[in-house]
Structure formats: structure tokens, C-alpha cells
Amino acid sequence: MRIYYDSQSAKWYQTGLETVVTMGAEKKAIALEMEGAGEEHASFEMRLNNNQIGPLIGILTSRKPNGSIAGNIPLFIELQKKLISLNGISFIFTPEGVGVEVINGFTFVPVKNTWIKIKIPYPDLVYNRIPYRKSEQDVNCQQIFSTLREKNIPFFNPGFIDKYDLYCLMKNHSYLKTHLPKTILANQKKGLFQFLRKHKSIYLKPAQSAKGKGIFRMKLGKNMRVKLEGIHTSEIYQTFYHFWEEWEKVFQEINYLAQEEIKSAHYDGNRFDFRILAHAENDGYSVTGIGIRQSLEQEITTHIPAGGRLLPYQLLQTEAHDQFIQTVVQHTGKALSDQFGYFGEFSIDAGVSHSGHYYIYEVNSKPMSFDETEIEDRKISRLCRLFLQLTNFNN
Structure with a gap:
């Protein structure tokens, strides 16, 4: 009417x-x-x-x-x-x-x-x-x-996700924990130094940020020198202690995570990640779209605004990729909703290592727009169908 x-x-x-x-x-x-x-x-x-x-x-x-x-x-x-x-x-x-x-x-x-x-x-x-x-x-x-x-x-969705809260949720999940890079809070000098010595190359990420903002790669080099690389910056510290002297105040004001660097599989000479969009459907979750993001100008992040490029998923699609993505979407959606409240949609940044192991890097509760028009079109359609389902007007 x-x-x-x-x-x-x-x-x-x-x-x-x-x-x-x-x-x-x-x-x-x-x-x-x-x-x-x-x-x-x-x-x-x-x-x-x-x-x-x-x-x-x-x-x-x-x-x-x-x-x-x-x-x-x-x-x-x-x-x-x-x-x-x-x-x-x-x-x-x-x-x-x-x-x-x-x-x-x-x-x-x-x-x-x-x-x-x-x-x-x-x-x-x-x-x-x-x-x-x-x-x-x-x-x-x-x-x-x-x-x-x-x-x-x-x-x-119930709200933005703190990266460390997400990590704690996933590390206690029987399936998801097998796909997590090693991660710690970067707020303790001794703990961060030991973590860097063990992994040699790590990422520093703000616990509350998105789109690659504030992310750095940290490497321990010869003679214990520390190299810190941002998207547009690079700095050398003579020792970890020189680094900590400068960054301690930052870590006190902003919660940062330290995460081991995963040696990513490459395509055409550069690393790539999966961008996965998922929506609730009936009593579970399913994949709405998958995109590939590849780093070109720098290796810190594959985000398009930071110089990454878009590739079609079909270019790299395999049966193993499909299986991982479908499985991780189901488990992630249920875990998020059980812990934080109902999630109708989310996106996952994931990757695969040189050895073929899959990793979850990020989960976003309010996905940004995808550059792929067909994925955006499916998103609109699936959201509206979900609105009808949840309000009992789908008959």
C-alpha cells in the first residue's frame, strides 16, 4: 500500500x-x-x-x-x-x-x-x-x-572492533586460532623487545584504527639496529632502547599491537591479500564478494590509498582459497555475534604465506566500499534482503 x-x-x-x-x-x-x-x-x-x-x-x-x-x-x-x-x-x-x-x-x-x-x-x-x-x-x-x-x-552492527579484543576472541577459538599471526600488546618495553628478537620483523598496529592508518613495520638488523618503516617514512635507531625512548609516550597514549610479519605469497613479484566481504544469511554467514589487493610502491600495506592495486579474485582463485574463505567466514561471523552482539556484515583482510598457510590479519565491523562495482551491487542487494528477513517482511 x-x-x-x-x-x-x-x-x-x-x-x-x-x-x-x-x-x-x-x-x-x-x-x-x-x-x-x-x-x-x-x-x-x-x-x-x-x-x-x-x-x-x-x-x-x-x-x-x-x-x-x-x-x-x-x-x-x-x-x-x-x-x-x-x-x-x-x-x-x-x-x-x-x-x-x-x-x-x-x-x-x-x-x-x-x-x-x-x-x-x-x-x-x-x-x-x-x-x-x-x-x-x-x-x-x-x-x-x-x-x-x-x-x-x-x-x-554493534560497534567497531578493538583489534586486541578481536585477537583475544580468536585465540580462544579452536579453528580461528590456527590462522592468527603471533600477536602481543606493545605496551611493555621488555616484552616488545623479546618479541622483536624472536621474529626479527614485526608490524606495529594501533588497536583502534582502520584502512592501514598508523601502521609500521619494524625490523631488527645487524648490530641490533632497529629499522622502522611507515607508508611514507623510514627511520633507523641505533638500538631498541633508542627506539623505546622516542616511542614510549606514544604507546602509553595509544594502544598498539605487535604482530609477527608473515612472509606472504607473491604474485608477479609483490605480496597480495584477500579482501573478503560477508553477510548474514538465514542462520549462518556467506561470502558476498572477494577482491585481491596487491602492494606495489611499498610492502607495509596493500590498501589502495597507500599505493596498492586491485586485482580480480579469479586471477588467483584456487579450490584451497575458496575452501578457506568460506570456512573462515562462517566461523568468524558466529564468533563475533556470540561475543559482541549480532553482526549482519563484516569484512576480513586475510593472506596466504609462502608455505601455503592462511592468516587472518583484520576483521572490520563496518566494511568500507569495495572498488569492485559488482561486489558493491551484491552488498546492497544482500543488505536489503537481510533487512526484510530480520523485520519479518520477507514474504
């Missing part, structure tokens, strides 16, 4: 039925009709299930310092377009817009190619796309998560 939004009165209404229908998690009644309904009002075709229209999907994001909406706006638009094609709607909102009974948000109207302000009931489901860790840790945001739990409104 079709519903309408009147911007002047900030109310939703419908004209197709003589009985009252409801919308949102708290089943708020929609007015039967409104005087002066016309072409200028936004309208949407919705699914009807026992006098409940939906699905109504809320996309939670945050604001930039200047007050504008942050986040992946192109993703939000594509989700809205796909949902409309499936007879549902979405809206974006920030913690500042959440009231006791209604939410002040924005919805995209494709026929007008514009966003409009709306007042809307609490949604059937919330998709967490807050782009900054600091915003997500804010007391107002945490209060919203508490409210969603109290109202039994499903939401995913």
Missing part, C-alpha cells in the same frame, strides 16, 4: 484503506487521510503485514563538527533506492534527532533526487553506520543502543 508524508504538518498518512495501519517497531498508527494531499508530498509503496506496514529501516550515523551529516552518503542513497524497489523505505538519523516517541531524520526521495526532513516512528531495524569510533563511544550514542535493546529493536 502507498503512504504519504506531509512536510508541512510533519505527519504520515494513507488513503488506500479504511482501517488504520501502523508503522515502526512501536506500531504507531498512520492517519487514514489528510486534507490537501497532492503531488508535492513524498510517497512510498510499502509492504503490508497484518495491518503493519514496512519494513522501516533506520540508518544511524553521526554529524561532522560543522553540523552536516557524516558517513557514506552514496551507500545510504543506494540502500534507499533498492529498498523502495522492494517496497520498503529507509531514513538516516543521528543521536541528536532521537526523541522519546519519534525520530527527526532524513529520507531520500529518488523521483526528486533530494533528501527531505521527516519525523518518523522508531524503525523496525537500525543499521549502525556511525563512521567514527569517538562518536560511537559518546554517551548519547550508547544511550541509543540501550534504548534499542529496551524496545527490542534489532540493530547491527
Whole structure:
């Protein structure tokens, strides 16, 4: 059935039925009709299930310092377009817009190619796309998560993952622990030095970061010299103690992990990693897409912004790769949801060593956009199907 939004009165209404229908998690009644309904009002075709229209999907994001909406706006638009094609709607909102009974948000109207302000009931489901860790840790945001739990409104994903928390989870998992590089917290001088002496080449990674930011490779060379390489920098320290003198304060302020360097398999002379996108499906998890990222200008990271390049998975695809990826997705999805709360999607950065052993490097709870158009298209489709499934509007 079709519903309408009147911007002047900030109310939703419908004209197709003589009985009252409801919308949102708290089943708020929609007015039967409104005087002066016309072409200028936004309208949407919705699914009807026992006098409940939906699905109504809320996309939670945050604001930039200047007050504008942050986040992946192109993703939000594509989700809205796909949902409309499936007879549902979405809206974006920030913690500042959440009231006791209604939410002040924005919805995209494709026929007008514009966003409009709306007042809307609490949604059937919330998709967490807050782009900054600091915003997500804010007391107002945490209060919203508490409210969603109290109202039994499903939401995913529950939040950013701390790399060390992730490591602790995986090292206690019978399958996942076999695919972890050796890892320690880099906050103790003696422990880090012993770790470096043992492995000779290690990575230093901030426990709370993404896209390769703040990552360094550290090598122990002849005469106990330490070489520290960043994406754009390189520095030599006469001894580990000279290094620690300079970096101790950094490690006190920012949690860093030390991770053994894995001697990666190469293609055409350079290392490569797998970028794996996965989504929940029914009672499990399945692969949405796989990309290959290869380092070119430096060996620190394969991220595209740092000079990496994209390769099609089909170029390097093997039965063994397929088997590992499918298996690791199933185990990772279940472990994450059991530990942290429901994960509807995630991505994995993984690799294979010279000897053929597979390793998990990162797991991202809010995957960035893939450069592969076909993977992005499948992501949109699978997310929307998951929205329908979780809100019981998939019939």
C-alpha cells in the first residue's frame, strides 16, 4: 500500500484503506487521510503485514563538527533506492534527532533526487553506520543502543572492533586460532623487545584504527639496529632502547599491537591479500564478494590509498582459497555475534604465506566500499534482503 508524508504538518498518512495501519517497531498508527494531499508530498509503496506496514529501516550515523551529516552518503542513497524497489523505505538519523516517541531524520526521495526532513516512528531495524569510533563511544550514542535493546529493536552492527579484543576472541577459538599471526600488546618495553628478537620483523598496529592508518613495520638488523618503516617514512635507531625512548609516550597514549610479519605469497613479484566481504544469511554467514589487493610502491600495506592495486579474485582463485574463505567466514561471523552482539556484515583482510598457510590479519565491523562495482551491487542487494528477513517482511 502507498503512504504519504506531509512536510508541512510533519505527519504520515494513507488513503488506500479504511482501517488504520501502523508503522515502526512501536506500531504507531498512520492517519487514514489528510486534507490537501497532492503531488508535492513524498510517497512510498510499502509492504503490508497484518495491518503493519514496512519494513522501516533506520540508518544511524553521526554529524561532522560543522553540523552536516557524516558517513557514506552514496551507500545510504543506494540502500534507499533498492529498498523502495522492494517496497520498503529507509531514513538516516543521528543521536541528536532521537526523541522519546519519534525520530527527526532524513529520507531520500529518488523521483526528486533530494533528501527531505521527516519525523518518523522508531524503525523496525537500525543499521549502525556511525563512521567514527569517538562518536560511537559518546554517551548519547550508547544511550541509543540501550534504548534499542529496551524496545527490542534489532540493530547491527554493534560497534567497531578493538583489534586486541578481536585477537583475544580468536585465540580462544579452536579453528580461528590456527590462522592468527603471533600477536602481543606493545605496551611493555621488555616484552616488545623479546618479541622483536624472536621474529626479527614485526608490524606495529594501533588497536583502534582502520584502512592501514598508523601502521609500521619494524625490523631488527645487524648490530641490533632497529629499522622502522611507515607508508611514507623510514627511520633507523641505533638500538631498541633508542627506539623505546622516542616511542614510549606514544604507546602509553595509544594502544598498539605487535604482530609477527608473515612472509606472504607473491604474485608477479609483490605480496597480495584477500579482501573478503560477508553477510548474514538465514542462520549462518556467506561470502558476498572477494577482491585481491596487491602492494606495489611499498610492502607495509596493500590498501589502495597507500599505493596498492586491485586485482580480480579469479586471477588467483584456487579450490584451497575458496575452501578457506568460506570456512573462515562462517566461523568468524558466529564468533563475533556470540561475543559482541549480532553482526549482519563484516569484512576480513586475510593472506596466504609462502608455505601455503592462511592468516587472518583484520576483521572490520563496518566494511568500507569495495572498488569492485559488482561486489558493491551484491552488498546492497544482500543488505536489503537481510533487512526484510530480520523485520519479518520477507514474504
